[in-house]
Amino acid sequence: MGKLAFILRFILSVFPADRDENRRHIHVVRRGGKQTHRGQTVAKIWIEKDGKKCVEVAWSLLDASEEKMILQAIDENWAELNKLIDQVFDGKKVQVKRIK
Numbered sequence: 001m002g003k004l005a006f007i008l009r010f011i012l013s014v015f016p017a018d019r020d021e022n023r024r025h026i027h028v029v030r031r032g033g034k035q036t037h038r039g040q041t042v043a044k045i046w047i048e049k050d051g052k053k054c055v056e057v058a059w060s061l062l063d064a065s066e067e068k069m070i071l072q073a074i075d076e077n078w079a080e081l082n083k084l085i086d087q088v089f090d091g092k093k094v095q096v097k098r099i100k
Helices: 016-020 064-076 078-089
Strands: 002-007 010-014 025-030 041-049 052-060 097-099
Touching: 002 064, 002 078, 010 064, 010 078, 016 078, 041 064, 041 078, 052 064, 064 078, 078 097
Parallel strands: 002 097
Antiparallel strands: 002 010, 010 025, 025 041, 041 052
């Protein structure tokens, strides 16, 4: 798992295997709890379409206010998150961003 950013009680992450998917996306993981990483995943957010910025929900278990907050954070930090995703996909160490 490539952690990209922390937002309150959530982690934004990608998996190296996501490199081969048809659209770039971010997994939203709820921090804490005793489940495995995949068991804590609460949303999948598309961040591009045809190589252009397009932030939209693929699926989500978040409540409306959490989803709105996550979407806004991704939108506002889109360029930086994409750079971090590139680093993960290139096998480089990533400095995890804290988003407020």
